[in-house]
Amino acid sequence: MTVQDIRSFNRFYTNVIGALDYGRHLYAPYTLTETRVLYELAHARRTDAADLRAELSLDAGYLSRILNKFEQDGLIERAPSETDPRRRRVGLTPRGRDTAALLEERARESVSVLLDGVSPDDRPRLAEAMRTIRTVLGGDRAPRxxxxxxxxxxxxxxxxxxxxxxxxxxxxxxxxxxxxxxxxxxxxxxxxxxxxxxxxxxxxxxxxxxxxxxxxxxxxxxxxxxxxxxxxxxxxxxxxxxxxxxxxxxxxxxxxxxxxxxxxxxxxxxxxxxxxxxxxxxxxxxxxxxxxxxxxxxxxxxxxxxxxxxx
The missing domain is CATH 3.40.630.30 (Gcn5-related N-acetyltransferase (GNAT))
Structure with a gap:
């Protein structure tokens, strides 16, 4: 395998993902990055700004602007951490949970459309190939x-x-x-x-x-x-x-x-x-x-x- 192989696959997969959203506005009115932040808030164990920054590799100022937008939209609420007063705990409001669920539902529906074009016989092979990529590139490390x-x-x-x-x-x-x-x-x-x-x-x-x-x-x-x-x-x-x-x-x-x-x-x-x-x-x-x-x-x-x- 060469660097070009990986770059070629990246271009192909990016086009596939882009086609899923063509004309569908899956994440509107939020960007893909904003949607990822909502997903982490809905699913991840750690929910303070520092952990979100580390998990998503985001610039502190960029994440702060996203969280400010979410707070203005009534999606999150922030409070001092119960264990470390220097940190700010971030949690979804009921409206935020509903929004995250809606965006996830749209994404699942879009992927289902993609899978409709894959024969049942090919789906196990596709899933195994995806698991192989994650395992190989993710490294052989203990669960966290x-x-x-x-x-x-x-x-x-x-x-x-x-x-x-x-x-x-x-x-x-x-x-x-x-x-x-x-x-x-x-x-x-x-x-x-x-x-x-x-x-x-x-x-x-x-x-x-x-x-x-x-x-x-x-x-x-x-x-x-x-x-x-x-x-x-x-x-x-x-x-x-x-x-x-x-x-x-x-x-x-x-x-x-x-x-x-x-x-x-x-x-x-x-x-x-x-x-x-x-x-x-x-x-x-x-x-x-x-x-x-x-x-x-x-x-x-x-x-x-x-x-x-x-x-």
Whole structure:
């Protein structure tokens, strides 16, 4: 491979991306760079100006002008960092989250149009080629917490939730297909009938574009109560704080849309998950032995009061 090979590919791919936006105004009224900043604010773990600058390799003055524009448009709010008063924490407002979601939806629709022209037989080969480029040029380094982003589910992700829950719990706890059936019903109920304003799914994605975790927030039968479901972190992504970020996203969403309580059901053998719940303020309110998934377990009900101060 030569330098010219890479430059030629860059020109080709730039033309492809430009064709996607031809006459469609995907990012209007924002530039591509402004859209990237919105994406990072919606998905990245770190949300102060210094981290945004480093992550996107932006000039400090340029980023400041972007953030000022966003603040004037009512998309962000800024406040002193809770851990370092020299830093400014940047967060999306409800209008900002809606704008970021709209821009992402436009981008997905545009890529779907591009994929319509790719035969089903060629799509796995295309995906593998993209993964190869990212792996080779990204270097062989250990996973980092900042490489993981939280995003909405894409086509196929709900099926991934079912498959990985079944596989991981079978491998680590010996649970049988009854658990897979339970997860499939939960996911199918969400897919068929959910209120996007009150219910949501998050997928944690690593730098290679692979899902490494998930969680769901759905309405509970009790009034003004949400339920956290199907928290999962892949074994190779543990230790990066992914579980904490997923639970934090669920709690923040539930509190933001007006639920009074967030509840969950788990089992005593899931010690790592229980530690995460406790760190985020959940309280154990009940236990009951049961025989499920081919094992004798102790089910636990946990509760978080969302009207109290954030934990």
């Amino acid at each position: 917490a900042e490489d993981v982003v939280l995003r909405d589910p894409a086509p196929g992700d709900l099926g991934w939730i079912v498959q990985r829950n079944a596989a991981v719990y079978a491998a680590e706890y010996g649970w049988n297909a009854d658990y897979e059936g339970l997860v499939a019903r939960i996911v199918a109920d969400f897919a068929e009938d959910h209120d996007p304003h009150l219910e949501r799914v998050w997928i944690a994605e690593n730098a290679a574009g692979r899902p490494v975790g998930c969680v769901m927030c759905v309405r509970d039968e009790a009034p003004a109560t949400a339920r956290l479901r199907l928290l999962l972190v892949e074994p190779d992504a543990r230790g990066l704080g992914v579980g904490d970020r997923l639970v934090e996203a669920c709690v923040g969403f539930a509190r933001g849309v007006g639920y009074r309580e967030l509840v969950l059901w788990t089992n005593d053998v899931l010690a790592a998950a229980r530690r995460i719940y406790r760190r985020h303020g959940f309280v154990l309110v009940g236990e009951k032995p049961h025989r499920s998934f081919g094992k004798d377990l102790v089910g636990q009900d946990w509760r978080l009061d969302l009207l109290g101060p954030p934990h």
